[in-house]
Amino acid sequence: MSALLQAVRRGEPLGIPDVIDVHGHLGSGWSFTVPALGPDGLVATMDRLGVRTVLCSHVSCMHGDVHMGNRLLAQAMRAHPGRIAGYVVLWPGSREEVAGEVRRRLDEGFTGVKLHDANGFDYTDDAYAPALAVAHERRLPVLLHTWGDLNQYEAVFQQYRNCPILLGHAGCTNVEQYVDFARRYAQVYLELAYSGCRCGLAAHFVREVGPQRVLWGSDAPWMPFAQQIGKVVFADISEADKRTILVDNPRKVLGSACGG
Amino acid sequence: MIELFDAWAGFGGGEPGVREQVTAEDLAAEMDRASIARALVRTAPEQPHRDLGDANARLLAACAAAGAGRLIPCGVVVPDTGGDLPSPAQQIDALLADGPAAACIRPEMDGWVLADWVADGLLAALAERRVPVFCRPDHVPLTDVGEIARRHPGLPIVVADVGYRSLRILRPLMRTFANVHVSTGGAFSVPRGIEYLLDAGSAERVLFGTGFPASEPMAAVAQLAYAEIDASARADVASGNLDRLLGGTVR
Numbered sequence: 001m002s003a004l005l006q007a008v009r010r011g012e013p014l015g016i017p018d019v020i021d022v023h024g025h026l027g028s029g030w031s032f033t034v035p036a037l038g039p040d041g042l043v044a045t046m047d048r049l050g051v052r053t054v055l056c057s058h059v060s061c062m063h064g065d066v067h068m069g070n071r072l073l074a075q076a077m078r079a080h081p082g083r084i085a086g087y088v089v090l091w092p093g094s095r096e097e098v099a100g101e102v103r104r105r106l107d108e109g110f111t112g113v114k115l116h117d118a119n120g121f122d123y124t125d126d127a128y129a130p131a132l133a134v135a136h137e138r139r140l141p142v143l144l145h146t147w148g149d150l151n152q153y154e155a156v157f158q159q160y161r162n163c164p165i166l167l168g169h170a171g172c173t174n175v176e177q178y179v180d181f182a183r184r185y186a187q188v189y190l191e192l193a194y195s196g197c198r199c200g201l202a203a204h205f206v207r208e209v210g211p212q213r214v215l216w217g218s219d220a221p222w223m224p225f226a227q228q229i230g231k232v233v234f235a236d237i238s239e240a241d242k243r244t245i246l247v248d249n250p251r252k253v254l255g256s257a258c259g260g
Numbered sequence: 261m262i263e264l265f266d267a268w269a270g271f272g273g274g275e276p277g278v279r280e281q282v283t284a285e286d287l288a289a290e291m292d293r294a295s296i297a298r299a300l301v302r303t304a305p306e307q308p309h310r311d312l313g314d315a316n317a318r319l320l321a322a323c324a325a326a327g328a329g330r331l332i333p334c335g336v337v338v339p340d341t342g343g344d345l346p347s348p349a350q351q352i353d354a355l356l357a358d359g360p361a362a363a364c365i366r367p368e369m370d371g372w373v374l375a376d377w378v379a380d381g382l383l384a385a386l387a388e389r390r391v392p393v394f395c396r397p398d399h400v401p402l403t404d405v406g407e408i409a410r411r412h413p414g415l416p417i418v419v420a421d422v423g424y425r426s427l428r429i430l431r432p433l434m435r436t437f438a439n440v441h442v443s444t445g446g447a448f449s450v451p452r453g454i455e456y457l458l459d460a461g462s463a464e465r466v467l468f469g470t471g472f473p474a475s476e477p478m479a480a481v482a483q484l485a486y487a488e489i490d491a492s493a494r495a496d497v498a499s500g501n502l503d504r505l506l507g508g509t510v511r
Contacts, residue, residue: 001295008478009261009295011485014392032425035452048486150368160456195424197479199472223449227479234294234478 004242005234013050014233018241020250021046021225023143023168023193023217026053026073026084034059037221039076043083049225052082054218054252057114057143059091064119070101074108085254087114087143099130106134109123110149111254112141124155132156135163141253142166143191143217148173150181157185164253166191166215171201182209189253192245193219193228202235202245211241264296264481265499268394268420268445268469270304270334272322278305282473284322284331292479296470300502302334302364302394302471309370312345313339313354320358332506334362334394338370339382348385355391360506362418364394374404376411383408387415387434389510394443396421402429409437416505420469421446427456434462437475441505445480446471454487454497464504466497 007015027043028034037045046054056076060071066089075085088105090113102113113131115123123132123144128258136159137143143166144153150167157165170178170190175198182188182205190205190213205214218228232245271287282304291299303322309315316335323331327348335355340347346354355361365388372378386393393415395405402419409417420443422430434440434457442448442457442465450456457466468484470477484497 001293005294005478006261008482008485010269011487033427033456035456037451048488196447196471197449197475199474199476201476221451224453224483224486227449227483230479230482231476234476235480 002239005240008230008233013048014229015050016246017198018052018244018251019050019216020139020254021054021218021220022055022166022215022250022253023191024220025059025222026056027059027069028118028221035221039079039084042221043080043222045225046083049229051225051229053085054220055085055087055250057087057089061114061116062118064091066091067101070105070110074110077109087112088131089114089116090128090131091119092121092125095127097131098127102131102134106140112143114143116145118145120217123153125184130198132160132163136160137162139163139255145169145170148177150174150177154181157181157188161185161187163187164189166217166253168217169194171198171205172196175201175204179205179208182213189213189215189249191215191217192232193217193223195223197227197231200236202232203237206235206237206241211237211244214245215253216246224257261295262495263499264294264468265502266291266296266299266445266470266472266477267418267467267502268443269299269361269472270302271341271473272304272319273305273307275278275305277414282368284326285497287472288326288330290472290477294481296332296477296481297499298332300332300334300362303336306366306369316354320355326370329359332360332362333358334364336370337363337365337382337386339372339378341372341378341381348382352385352389352391356389356509356511360509361499362392362394362506366399367397374400374408379408380411383412383415385505387396387412390414390416390508392416392418392441394420396420397423399424402426404435405440406433406437406464409440413437413439415439416441416508418443418467418505421448421471423447424449424453426450427453431456431460435460441467441501443467444483445469446475448480454484454490455489458489458493463493463500467502468498
């Protein structure tokens with residue numbers, strides 16, 4: 001048993017420096033119980049596992065309170081520099097509103113953009129264009145909530161090729177479509193957060209698209225950091241590939257904002 | 261390292277559209293990798309059984325071949341109300357023929373319902389022998405779990421594959437019915453879920469399970485390993501609670 005697996009079995013910190021989670025959240029309160037960890041609780045939980053940084057969006061990404069969410073996330077980032085980083089979340093009221101919010105939050109130190117279509121708007125919505133254009137121009141990561149049907153997002157992949165586009169919950173369903181899109185678009189990355197922890201998925205992605213295109217995300221605190229990282233540390237891939245997924249890829253994608 | 265007894269694992273089933281089938285040897289290899297000592301096993305992925313008795317017999321044979329109590333069978337039971345199956349007592353006797361065992365129910369897949377006039381002959385027989393009965397919310401919604409727990413307070417019921425959006429139902433379910441247990445693994449990606457359930461007064465009724473072959477075993481292993489609970493509770497969840505359940509069966 002590798003040192004990494006032994007650490008997990010014993011509930012000790014992983015022992016890999018600078019593990020970065022590219023898919024976390026701040027905030028609780030949704031249509032089901034989510035523990036109200038708060039920024040301090042989030043960081044304490046990360047310390048138990050040995051996770052250095054979590055890139056968060058506020059749960060308001062799923063509804064209209066995006067300004068409040070971004071403001072609370074900015075506070076958390078200031079309270080925990082280098083441990084909590086932020087995706088700007090947006091409400092596509094108008095191009096001007098989106099442009100103003102994304103500019104303001106990037107000036108505050110946010111790292112990228114997170115879009116979630118639970119708000120009823122497609123990622124191809126015209127109002128999102130200024131945010132995606134800024135990400136494209138500055139090579140900032142864009143995390144998209146996805147759930148299988150990637151064809152609807154292809155126009156985004158075609159138009160914004162300079163920014164890393166992280167497909168959230170990759171492989172939750174339609175596994176081969178995720179592989180296909182990662183092969184066709186060099187800026188597309190497969191992010192692994194998924195409640196069911198499909199057996200063999202991380203290894204499959206590594207085999208099919210290479211470890212450089214796979215990222216670890218937990219979706220914490222909606223899902224446990226520990227459960228979500230377990231599938232990576234146990235994946236039937238080399239220890240080097242695990243490090244690539246947990247440390248090197250996010251560092252490359254996120255750049256200097258996360259200590260890279 | 262703490263001993264792990266996986267309450268929710270399986271092999272041997274066929275999934276539509278998937279060529280590869282997971283064998284008992286595949287499961288054993290995964291158990292070795294994750295240092296899981298023992299597993300309660302069912303046919304998974306779930307599939308309809310052409311011959312229920314034969315399917316359970318093959319499961320028992322595979323468990324016997326694994327040796328030394330490493331695999332414990334969790335066979336499917338079905339009411340005999342259609343007149344085509346052995347009586348519940350006979351089905352239970354067959355399951356317990358080689359030693360400890362549990363049962364699982366999949367009403368929709370096996371063509372029955374949980375209404376008392378269909379299910380209670382089977383459930384009463386299982387309760388009489390205190391055979392742990394496993395089910396998934398896909399087959400037995402949590403409201404129905406509560407209903408059969410109320411009708412059969414002596415029946416140990418274990419719900420597995422409970423999703424992360426279920427805490428508002430799951431906690432009162434376990435508080436209300438002392439015979440309801442929950443297994444981790446599979447879709448149980450509830451943050452602080454083990455801690456939440458233990459706080460609900462269910463320390464003896466949370467079982468470690470992985471959900472293999474659908475889910476990566478180490479996901480549930482890590483969830484338990486990092487849970488903020490004391491060593492005694494962790495040991496109970498890891499193996500003690502399932503040992504107690506299986507040990508309570510009347511053979």
